[in-house]
Amino acid sequence: MIGIISYGSGNIKAILNVYESLKISAKVVTSKNELEGCSGFILPGVGSFDYAMFKFNESGLIGPLSDLILEEKMPVLGICVGMQMLADKSEEGSLPGLGWISGSVKRIKGREGVRLPHMGWNEVKLARRNLLMDGISDLERFYFLHSYYFDPVDKSQGILEVCHGEKFFCGVNKNEVYGVQFHPEKSHDQGIQLLNNFSKLTDVKA
Structure with missing residues (x-):
């Protein structure tokens, strides 16, 4: 069972719809009790870093979810701002991030001909072969909407x-913690494949 973390920020319904179409068990998680029965989690996020972190702190889910991910080694996939929240901090705000993958969130350098936010389809290059991208070819296109x-x-x-x-990472991984900057739930067949691949990673830990 995949738990989609709902704390007031993210495309919850779109992700749930993908898993329903794949006939993969998934549910929306809004409280500590609803974490039970899950073997992996998706952490979505939209909007600003501080807003997302504030809402996540307010939810009361950070402590119990951290235990499951860091201590019990359950997989998690951060999406868009959900990926940025995995970092230690962000230039966009002042609140600390989760620190599940050490790093910082930086603003894309603005220059002539470079529009912000980075919005629309763009080619993604594999920096390192990873199970999350199994069956997805190099330079496949995914949908982005971000400035950091x-x-x-x-x-x-x-x-x-x-x-x-400029070139920057749009996917990270450390142990069972994964993050993608783009929106797989909006990225057609390749995005569906990625979410399906993540479900297989949760099966290993189930």
Whole structure:
């Protein structure tokens, strides 16, 4: 069972619809009790970093979810701002991040011809082969909507790259913690494949 964390920020319904179409068990999680029975989690997020972190702190889910992910090694996939929340901090705000993958979130450099936010379809390059991208070809296109990116301290934890004015990581992984900057739930067949791949990772831990 995949738990989609709902704390007031993220495309919950769209992700749930993908798993329903794949006939994969998933549910929306809004409280500590609803974490029970899950073997992996998706952490979505939209809007600003501080707003998402404030709402997540307010939910009361951070402590119990951290125990499941860091102590019991259950997989988690952060999406968009949900990926940025995995970092230690962000230039976009002042609240601390989760620190599940050491790094910082930085603003994409604005320059002539580079529009912000980075919005629309862009090619994603594999920086490191990873089970999350199984069956997805290099330079496949995914849908983005963001102005900030995750810069991990350990560059080997960057698994996907994209270029928008500059090259930066759009996918990270450390142990059971995964993050993607783009929206797989809006990225058609390749996004569906990625969410399906994540479900297989949760099966290993179930």
